[in-house]
Amino acid sequence: MTLSLEAVAKHNTPKSCWVIIKNKVYDVTEFLDEHPGGSNIILKYAGRDATLAYEPIHPKDALEKHLPPSKHLGSVDSASAKALTEAKEQRKKTKDEIRVEEARKQRPPLHRILNLADMEKVARHVLSHKALSYYSSAADDEITYDENARAFTRYFFNARVMKPVSQCDPSTTVLGFKSSIPVFVSGAALAKLGHPGGEANITKGAATGGIIQMVSSNASLSPEEIAAAASSSQALFFQLYKHKDDAIAEKRVRNVERLGYKAIFLTVDAIVPSSRERDIRSPWVLEEQETGPQWHKDGEGAADTANVFGTAGGLIVNDDRDMTWERTIPWLHRVTKLPVVVKGIQCVEDAVLAAEAGVDGILISNHGGRQLEYSMPSFEVLYKLRKQRPDVFDKVEVYIDARRGTDIVKALCLGARAVGMGRPFLYAQSAYGIEGVAKIIAILEREIVTAMRLLGASSIKDLKPEMIERVDWQPLVHAKL
Amino acid sequence: MTLSLEAVAKHNTPKSCWVIIKNKVYDVTEFLDEHPGGSNIILKYAGRDATLAYEPIHPKDALEKHLPPSKHLGSVDSASAKALTEAKEQRKKTKDEIRVEEARKQRPPLHRILNLADMEKVARHVLSHKALSYYSSAADDEITYDENARAFTRYFFNARVMKPVSQCDPSTTVLGFKSSIPVFVSGAALAKLGHPGGEANITKGAATGGIIQMVSSNASLSPEEIAAAASSSQALFFQLYKHKDDAIAEKRVRNVERLGYKAIFLTVDAIVPSSRERDIRSPWVLEEQETGPQWHKDGEGAADTANVFGTAGGLIVNDDRDMTWERTIPWLHRVTKLPVVVKGIQCVEDAVLAAEAGVDGILISNHGGRQLEYSMPSFEVLYKLRKQRPDVFDKVEVYIDARRGTDIVKALCLGARAVGMGRPFLYAQSAYGIEGVAKIIAILEREIVTAMRLLGASSIKDLKPEMIERVDWQPLVHAKL
């Protein structure tokens, strides 16, 4: 069946809501209430073409999966398709789109990227305002975001000299899977916002660099698409945002196990949305950019109602907010034979409980400062765990978030098995696609090996707690951005 | 009797001083010495219309209450009334008034206010210079003001995961009265300076938000007016600045008890004026704004004598400076059956003495940094009280000043019953009236609930001292304003 734009346009209310995505028409009336991002954002496109808004944040098969076949109403007729194409071609670019296009042309050659801050700097130029707001934002005043990074700066090395280091091997294993350096990609969502290749850019770059990717439940590509992008020998982990309906969650876990994912990282620090104010303000900033420098317009349409949780909030509205150690871990063990890692441990007590619950690993993380403001900086938690409960390191693998080569080496000195990174990979793929991802892995390898050698370590096992020391002053850290 | 402007104008000396307020003529000669703000400010208007200066800082019935009927001399005649109206209409607006009018037009829509700092930012634009100086000023170099806020930043959470938090209740009681969130409005004076609705804006917004208002002795509306603005089920507390004359003080307490106020907060940290330099400088800044950018004029009139205590100082000249635990608390208990809270505790020793004196609660506060410069930051006092004398929390309810959702949750972890806020409500009502007040209560509720859930707490009683930890470094805090 083919449909005209006029026919679709009549279904522009909550009572009958049709949308067009890539020339296909869908009846989403009954889906409105289930949409994780809320119904308002869909109703904005009721009776109209929603392709432009839909594409960068949804896997290709999202609608197919969520809508029963009966709601697939068919395609628009050829005149309509032509009209849509013309409209797309004639659409006036926004100031932000023009800025981004110009910035992409001005990117420096890749070899001039010396560190991850350089890469982030390029990404900040070439990302759309919306994408940057989603990627870079953190909770409230972004204090935890900053303090996560500053925590590393309070630890200095007791470097050893006169050790043979001409041979230096930074490789390790994570949950038994080989990794060229003690780093894995941590779950990072909505990669298509930054680059059309999306999360697959990361997959392919990780293959080149020899590291493992943990794939987010909220990726803008489906687990299938990402698995298809992987090389045959490449290990993928899955970051699970557990649905509050155990059956739905189980289906998702079984699906990724079937697809060959090698571990489940259960996210426990983002069960409710936080207030990422930078993200929430993003549409208003863009609006003002278009309409001029005045402070604010007096009137405002009803459609401008604030989504108080920003892009991020929509992703987790259906998540399980009542998980417990007693119930959820055993459930997950029943559902899958894959190793289980708890992602989002923020204090020593919970690290101990996780070990007692029999999981295989813990990722000490406060979601990159994106959830609870004033959550203890992760590196401080790692340090306290080492001092108060060194036995935990013998029971589970311990991971943590980090950024620079020296950060990673510090974490390994304290007993971390490996380090997870999210944003840096989003920035790298946004700026240079697959090559960007491979580049930062190469940079990290160089930084790690240099630091190990200058510390007197020729392999990961030479890194010891006594090699780092917490200092009682706060170093001055150069603002790099 | 009606009087002409000419007749009034003759009484322009300390020996015979008449003033016109809203077309009525008063003989204030004998009142000059009793005026809390000093006689100079009245003499500036001797023989003239004083309405414009009088209105924003006095309750409507202030003159009626303080002047015997014989001093109510009657109204101006109709020609004079017309002349006064014309003068008012033709009065040239000051640069500050013009700026404020423009700023009010530019206010952002309310839904774009994401936090209390946003609200303060709007208020800083729309408040008159004088009002802002009074509201925002603090003692001396405003170090204690800043350090009060920074103290909170040195405490981080040990967040717990895997706790059921889908249901999360932030409500509590204060002195037995229900509150939707653990926050009450702390005494904040001169609200009419910021908005014509004055303190009643706060009363009505508090009703909407379900919280309790503590009303200042120095409010620009009378206790009667505020009580009249309250809903029938709404609890009001009274902040007592005790007059040095016990009889006058007793009359005031009995009056508010009769009006239905539910508790007395005795202010003990503001018995003498401090030096709020920003407030004192305010008239000079305005004068320079009108007369140009030169540094200072050489000559100056006698009338320009500095009021070394600013707007604030005038409010407490008659207060009791010789209160003691032995005398004043028993006196207050004799005068009223209402619960008594001591507002302005600044060290552990006095918290203990207050508990021993049998009061119902203490408000740990240094008057928002407005009184003693270098008074220990309140949150540090709370922390020390928890560590040194946890028994005090069992004997009295403990309150403290705070600002953001995470601040409040930190205070509750340490055992505070609720948190008082003053300036934020002044800012909110100044910027958006009643809706502004309701808005910040809604913001606080969202912030508190989010923080509680991400901490693993589903009710106030789940918040425990071990959930927060004092850190030994100073976080970088973004300047929001």
Place this chain on the structure above:
Amino acid sequence: MTLSLEAVAKHNTPKSCWVIIKNKVYDVTEFLDEHPGGSNIILKYAGRDATLAYEPIHPKDALEKHLPPSKHLGSVDSASAKALTEAKEQRKKTKDEIRVEEARKQRPPLHRILNLADMEKVARHVLSHKALSYYSSAADDEITYDENARAFTRYFFNARVMKPVSQCDPSTTVLGFKSSIPVFVSGAALAKLGHPGGEANITKGAATGGIIQMVSSNASLSPEEIAAAASSSQALFFQLYKHKDDAIAEKRVRNVERLGYKAIFLTVDAIVPSSRERDIRSPWVLEEQETGPQWHKDGEGAADTANVFGTAGGLIVNDDRDMTWERTIPWLHRVTKLPVVVKGIQCVEDAVLAAEAGVDGILISNHGGRQLEYSMPSFEVLYKLRKQRPDVFDKVEVYIDARRGTDIVKALCLGARAVGMGRPFLYAQSAYGIEGVAKIIAILEREIVTAMRLLGASSIKDLKPEMIERVDWQPLVHAKL
């Protein structure tokens, strides 16, 4: 005898060096080597009129005292006197002189000075570059100067409430002499550089304010002139820079005792010049101001040889660099019956030695950061003395340098008897003469009384060590200048 300019001009070499001061001619050939400021500066004026350079830094009778009568050669003849007057009148003002004249006209009215920082701000505008450089400079990078002030900010009050403070008395005694507030003027040299009235401005202002002045050996007025400016009941102390020749030093001490000075403050922290770089650079900065914005000229005359110790260095070239506890204190006790105070104690050990040496008081000071860079901040020394050797406070009176009312009250809490201030009085007299001096005393009294009352203290003896507490963070202090 009268002399022509031509006749004088012939004596322009080190072998025969005449100079004219206020129309009188002096043969200073033999004095060249004894001049504390070095011979170079005199030779610059050899054979010429030196009045302009001489006057602001020398007491009127300096030449008379140092030169034997035979070197007083007489006056210039009347034609020469006329020529000198004309030259003086026609002299083109420097850019700095023009700037200063303009700035003096723009001074704000005195009542707008709310604190000592305001006063310093005015002084910084109206002082010549040279005077400001001398007054404000400190050693090396001025770290100790800054840290002296920051030390106070790390101490907060445990304020007490519910204490009777309607009566509050800030008066005390220093070495038995009455003082209206616990503050005295500390030795501050070269006051004529800032104001023609010189140190006598301070003397008269101190009389008005009821405090004691300690007079510097290096004052630009003689001890006689200053004593003459004092009121009959006013106490003066003398700051002794001990000459290396005991006989000369003894003569100086006996002279001031005879003049009625009440105590000797022996300066021990400035026996050799330090490097006050700001002071040393001052002439170069002025030169560049006159000759344009280029970085530096290539060539330079021999006369431009740097005085590596600046204005300050010249003042102490003949001081005793070999003083010891064993020799110098007994010597001083033999020479005078006046009480002796050691000025410049910088560690606990020396405070103890001073007490054992039998002096009457110690002034904990590092010369306002003007001598040894990285000398421990004075307030930290006071704090350590209180903790480690409280007995010292029973044996000697202890003084310390400070700035603001709260600083002073903190020092008194720790057991200091009084506080010395130097620069603030130089700034005050430079900006407003006598009235400026009286003004800052009034400001300090208000600040001290306010702080005492808000602390719960009604007299100096109520100030106790437990009322202040050292905190473990560094407060943010507003830059006031």
Place this chain on the structure above:
Amino acid sequence: MTLSLEAVAKHNTPKSCWVIIKNKVYDVTEFLDEHPGGSNIILKYAGRDATLAYEPIHPKDALEKHLPPSKHLGSVDSASAKALTEAKEQRKKTKDEIRVEEARKQRPPLHRILNLADMEKVARHVLSHKALSYYSSAADDEITYDENARAFTRYFFNARVMKPVSQCDPSTTVLGFKSSIPVFVSGAALAKLGHPGGEANITKGAATGGIIQMVSSNASLSPEEIAAAASSSQALFFQLYKHKDDAIAEKRVRNVERLGYKAIFLTVDAIVPSSRERDIRSPWVLEEQETGPQWHKDGEGAADTANVFGTAGGLIVNDDRDMTWERTIPWLHRVTKLPVVVKGIQCVEDAVLAAEAGVDGILISNHGGRQLEYSMPSFEVLYKLRKQRPDVFDKVEVYIDARRGTDIVKALCLGARAVGMGRPFLYAQSAYGIEGVAKIIAILEREIVTAMRLLGASSIKDLKPEMIERVDWQPLVHAKL
């Protein structure tokens, strides 16, 4: 044999690579792989004149030493020589060269340099961008560079008064060799980059000032040239970057011993290149300076491949990365009778091991922050060594890096024998040649003597650990540059 430019030009590939240096032709084909700076940089000049790039970073005899005589192919013919001269004369100056020429003309007269920061400031103006990048760069984010300096600021003096200091002697010995002040020149490479006189400027200035120079293996003059510049009584030390081939290393040691060098400083903290990002970016910055303000050009030639280790990295590619206490120190003791000092100790443990290995001294250093980022600041290591293992000071002489007079005195209080300085001498010779070097020695002497006297010390042995104290706050340090 003479050769034409055309003949040389044919040999422009890796298979046959000829270059012209000062009109002489060399076949460097077989040397390409051995070049410490890599083959790429040579190939850039294959078949061409390389004089301009070669001269500032190589000793005059470098080619002669490294190339067998058969590869010295002869001179260019006279027409070619003329063409080269003309090309040199007609070469258009770069913007950076023009800037430098102008800046050199504007240098202030030497007497206006009051401290080493002043000297560095001049050098930063007159150095080429490339030279400054090499001299000033440090590892990664240059945190260790900054923290090295800030560490000193956390130590304050307990200054003593009433000690005889009119005589004050700052001289000492280093490894038995006399030094006028407790300072020696630490190895600093590539001095010709900053001044044509190169390291010999330092040698001659050190002779004037009476201090010892340690000469770098990577100097731009040969050990012979530097020894020739020394006065007969002057002591030189040699900084050894040990070649991985023991035989080559031995030859080098024996050579300097034969030349009269007095000690070997074995460098152990720079065995692999670090990432000195400022240095690496230098050529790109220059390129952009020439070609305009746009961000980056799209295309790029193959020749623009980044040397990821900058100028510095090339210097150490052949160094021994497998040195051990067990093997390397005994080897060095066998090879030479000279005293041996280990340069680059970064923790207490290694200081102890060095002492046990029987060396004569240790230089606590992290290579000026140029190698391992987050290496513990050297002064903190010295402090810990004094507290934890004071016995080490009795077994070996201990040195450390420092900058200002007070830094040096602090180090000596803790037991350091002397202080090494590298960059300051590079800056001084770059700015003013020999006179610059002598000047900073004179400045340091004045600063040391002043600090000693104000501390109450008349000789080095009077400096004691109790005279300095670590404070628990971070002083505010003025940014001088």
